[in-house]
Amino acid sequence: MTTPSEAEAAAADAVKVGDDACLPLGRTFAGAAVGDPAAAAHRRATGNARGEATPTTEETAIDINTGVITLASYASADAAAAALKSVGDAVTACAGGLGWTAGGEETKATKVTKDTAPAAGEGAVAFTAVTPLAGVDARWKAVVFRSGATLAHFTFANAGSMVSGGDFDFPTGLVTAQAEKLA
Numbered sequence: 001m002t003t004p005s006e007a008e009a010a011a012a013d014a015v016k017v018g019d020d021a022c023l024p025l026g027r028t029f030a031g032a033a034v035g036d037p038a039a040a041a042h043r044r045a046t047g048n049a050r051g052e053a054t055p056t057t058e059e060t061a062i063d064i065n066t067g068v069i070t071l072a073s074y075a076s077a078d079a080a081a082a083a084l085k086s087v088g089d090a091v092t093a094c095a096g097g098l099g100w101t102a103g104g105e106e107t108k109a110t111k112v113t114k115d116t117a118p119a120a121g122e123g124a125v126a127f128t129a130v131t132p133l134a135g136v137d138a139r140w141k142a143v144v145f146r147s148g149a150t151l152a153h154f155t156f157a158n159a160g161s162m163v164s165g166g167d168f169d170f171p172t173g174l175v176t177a178q179a180e181k182l183a
Contacts, residue, residue: 034153040073041071045065063158067154068155069153069154072152075149095113111129121145121147126142139167140155154174
């Protein structure tokens with residue numbers, strides 16, 4: 001794990017969206033904290049999605065998940081719960097897509113779908129956004145969960161998916177490990 005660049009983990013107030021209802025999703029995808037936390041920390045994680053030390057084919061060689069993990073601490077568990085609820089509400093409100101700008105880069109998603117969240121913390125939301133990229137529907141996947149007054153955000157893309165437009169497995173092991181540390 002490494003610390004992401006400023007562009008990879010945009011400051012929350014630097015994330016802009018076309019529809020205010022979608023702001024929690026724009027912030028999540030930008031690696032920024034949702035709502036108004038007292039403090040936040042960001043890390044980047046990259047790894048072979050299949051867990052292979054040495055990829056065996058060209059397809060597995062580009063099956064690389066890369067993402068930003070954000071831990072945000074709120075003034076109270078209620079404030080963290082409200083921030084998590086805003087993410088779930090945004091998934092529903094922005095199902096038809098959204099656009100966001102972070103680090104000076106504009107990104108558009110044509111649809112957002114709710115996924116099954118892994119069992120983590122005291123509530124979790126999982127979702128996928130589809131973004132057109134070089135003629136394919138590339139996917140971004142995110143999980144946000146709450147543990148007390150802390151939200152943990154995990155946002156990942158997959159290099160192979162961005163080339164093929166296919167789906168990829170979200171690295172749920174990272175979510176489980178972080179949930180255990182926060183419990």
